[in-house]
Amino acid sequence: ESVLDVANLKTYFYLEKEKVAKAVDGVSFHVSPGETVAIVGESGSGKSITALSIMQLINKPGEIIDGTVKLHNEEIQNLTSKQITKIRGNDIGMIFQEPMTSLNPVYTIGNQIIEMLRKHKKINKQEARIKAIHLLKLVGIPRAEQVIDEYPHQLSGGMRQRVMIAMAISCDPKLLIADEPTTALDVTIQAQILDLLQEMKEKFHMAVLLITHDIGVVSEYADRIIVMYGGQIVEEGTVSELLHHTKHPYTKGLLESLPDINQDIERLGTIKGSVPPAYDFPIGCRFSTRCPYVMEECKQAIPKLTKMEENNNHAVRCYLYQEEVVKK
Ligand code: SF4
Numbered sequence: 649e650s651v652l653d654v655a656n657l658k659t660y661f662y663l664e665k666e667k668v669a670k671a672v673d674g675v676s677f678h679v680s681p682g683e684t685v686a687i688v689g690e691s692g693s694g695k696s697i698t699a700l701s702i703m704q705l706i707n708k709p710g711e712i713i714d715g716t717v718k719l720h721n722e723e724i725q726n727l728t729s730k731q732i733t734k735i736r737g738n739d740i741g742m743i744f745q746e747p748m749t750s751l752n753p754v755y756t757i758g759n760q761i762i763e764m765l766r767k768h769k770k771i772n773k774q775e776a777r778i779k780a781i782h783l784l785k786l787v788g789i790p791r792a793e794q795v796i797d798e799y800p801h802q803l804s805g806g807m808r809q810r811v812m813i814a815m816a817i818s819c820d821p822k823l824l825i826a827d828e829p830t831t832a833l834d835v836t837i838q839a840q841i842l843d844l845l846q847e848m849k850e851k852f853h854m855a856v857l858l859i860t861h862d863i864g865v866v867s868e869y870a871d872r873i874i875v876m877y878g879g880q881i882v883e884e885g886t887v888s889e890l891l892h893h894t895k896h897p898y899t900k901g902l903l904e905s906l907p908d909i910n911q912d913i914e915r916l917g918t919i920k921g922s923v924p925p926a927y928d929f930p931i932g933c934r935f936s937t938r939c940p941y942v943m944e945e946c947k948q949a950i951p952k953l954t955k956m957e958e959n960n961n962h963a964v965r966c967y968l969y970q971e972e973v974v975k976k
């Protein structure tokens with residue numbers, strides 16, 4: 649049974665002049681207990697909107713127009729805002745990119761963790777404070793007894809991210825969603841934070857949905873990779889399958905931008921151009937405007953996400969691997 653099951657999720661933004669941005673357009677995947685699944689893609693690929701949709705945090709002009717999101721087999725996309733608020737923080741822990749953290753600058757670290765704990769658990773202030781100090785120690789914050797009474801600006805970016813992790817795990821969620829959790833941090837701190845996430849995941853048997861633009865990060869921390877482009881999944885598979893038997897031209901391009909991760913892949917050079925805006929995708933394959941292999945049929949219809957014959961856990965959305973296409 650999956651912790652998270654997303655099926656045919658579509659989140660569109662209705663912009664002015666009848667423009668519709670299909671930010672997430674038919675995305676399906678699951679996360680199993682204890683598993684780390686990474687969603688990878690450039691900015692504008694739809695990965696963050698996927699995360700926000702799962703947590704029911706889409707605001708106008710955005711709207712989830714189709715699909716289901718199941719948490720432990722229960723649909724959560726039609727819950728009231730009161731019900732979903734209970735799930736957020738309690739069943740789903742969330743960590744965002746550092747500058748976007750939900751740490752409030754005017755409250756102490758302690759007050760924020762205590763408030764979070766008391767929102768979801770029936771404990772008094774004293775008990776919550778003790779638990780908060782315990783959590784801060786658990787995530788490797790030195791002088792926890794003092795830090796609890798400090799304000800966010802008194803901590804470094806890495807320490808603030810540790811506090812966010814403490815808050816995210818405070819109510820023992822079964823699923824942790826981390827959206828670019830280390831993007832704003834120094835390289836050495838990044839590794840420490842990802843190691844901490846990994847450690848907490850194992851300690852609390854959480855499933856993790858890790859969202860990142862950096863495919864280099866995921867090889868070490870994820871079990872499976874989902875590559876998104878133009879609001880759709882274009883390739884998915886286990887980390888080793890994806891890195892060693894890379895199929896989609898976009899995934900190859902992403903890997904190409906990393907110097908040493910995989911010497912076996914065909915060298916393509918970096919991906920030229922940029923992600924088209926979600927209200928202006930090309931007809932056909934959404935990567936066709938940038939793909940070095942583009943063919944006539946690519947511009948006619950969107951290829952299907954197709955399981956590879958040799959490995960059922962590996963799927964690719966590209967005509968190069970879709971045999972039923974009759975080449976003209
Ligand atoms: Fe490139 Fe065509 Fe494959 Fe799209 S379907 S990725 S344009 S080869």
Ligand code: MG
Pocket residue numbers: 691695696828
């Ligand atoms: Mg993002």
